[in-house]
Amino acid sequence: MATFAVILPAAGQSSRFQHQQRKKPFADLKGRAVWxxxxxxxxxxxxxxxxxxxxxxxxxxxxxxKYTANLAFMNVDIVPGGDSRAASVKNxxxxxxxxxxxxxxxxxxxxxxxxxxxxxxxxxxxxTGAALLGVPVASTLKKVADERIAETVSxxxxxxxxxxxxxxxxxxxxxxxxxxTLEPTDEAQLVEQLGKPISMVAGSSLNFKITTADDFRxxxxxxxxxPKAAGLRALHPFEDEDPRRI
Ligand SMILES: Nc1ccn([C@@H]2O[C@H](COP(=O)(O)OP(=O)(O)OP(=O)(O)O)[C@@H](O)[C@H]2O)c(=O)n1
Ligand SMILES: C[C@](O)(CO)[C@H](O)COP(=O)(O)O
Numbered sequence: 545m546a547t548f549a550v551i552l553p554a555a556g557q558s559s560r561f562q563h564q565q566r567k568k569p570f571a572d573l574k575g576r577a578v579w580x581x582x583x584x585x586x587x588x589x590x591x592x593x594x595x596x597x598x599x600x601x602x603x604x605x606x607x608x609x610k611y612t613a614n615l616a617f618m619n620v621d622i623v624p625g626g627d628s629r630a631a632s633v634k635n636x637x638x639x640x641x642x643x644x645x646x647x648x649x650x651x652x653x654x655x656x657x658x659x660x661x662x663x664x665x666x667x668x669x670x671x672t673g674a675a676l677l678g679v680p681v682a683s684t685l686k687k688v689a690d691e692r693i694a695e696t697v698s699x700x701x702x703x704x705x706x707x708x709x710x711x712x713x714x715x716x717x718x719x720x721x722x723x724x725t726l727e728p729t730d731e732a733q734l735v736e737q738l739g740k741p742i743s744m745v746a747g748s749s750l751n752f753k754i755t756t757a758d759d760f761r762x763x764x765x766x767x768x769x770x771p772k773a774a775g776l777r778a779l780h781p782f783e784d785e786d787p788r789r790i
Pocket of ligand 2: 706707729731753
């Protein structure tokens with residue numbers, strides 16, 4: 545069985561999230577914090593040997609105090625974040641256990657996953673070395689300058705990258721060694737610099753990232769959609785219902 549560590553970056557400033565008094569990974573999403581809901585998809589998996597949450601140093605003391613029981617019960621490690629996403633993930637990578645073969649990075653701000661989607665992207669990464677979830681771009685894309693359309697960008701072959709993004713550990717470590725001045729917005733961009741094959745696994749628009757207050761409201765509604773699918777799985781455990789087919 546391939547073994548995985550999961551890094552959950554939760555150390556951003558949530559500057560685009562103007563809705564809650566809390567940063568978005570810590571906002572209460574229908575009874576549980578967003579980061580907890582994201583972590584829960586991994587902490588009970590037999591193939592996940594380690595789960596690491598990355599928290600801003602400014603939030604660290606408060607976070608540890610508030611979530612001591614959760615961190616212990618779920619066996620989640622915690623490291624301080626950095627000034628960029630890449631720095632935060634690198635801090636998590638630095639404590640990955642020696643026996644772990646693959647590293648998955650999943651935005652703490654993406655709580656809406658299903659077991660099937662995680663299974664699929666984990667399996668693809670174990671097969672090819674690297675894989676991530678994504679969805680084809682469905683809308684027309686415009687480049688805008690000074691509030692005016694400058695051009696229409698063809699959406700042909702364009703996909704919106706999501707997470708989990710899953711890599712052979714040695715590939716991700718080699719990618720960071722070659723980071724240079726690149727400030728990537730996702731981990732795949734780093735590994736692309738190695739020229740390694742990275743597979744795109746068709747996911748669902750339900751696995752969206754909570755960035756704004758509207759996303760948070762949508763996530764509360766979408767939660768009700770996902771459990772029904774999960775419920776169907778519970779009723780028919782061998783017919784792994786895929787919400788994309790509802
Ligand atoms: N220095 C950083 C920046 C981002 N992230 C994490 O990366 C994920 C995706 O980043 P994003 O959605 O941009 O979160 P924020 O950076 O907090 O959002 P904003 O850009 O609105 O401040 C989030 O879980 C965020 O906490 C991180 O761990 N460390
Ligand atoms: C990793 C990611 O979710 C892929 O779309 C996205 O790049 C994260 O961006 P953020 O600015 O760190 O939210």
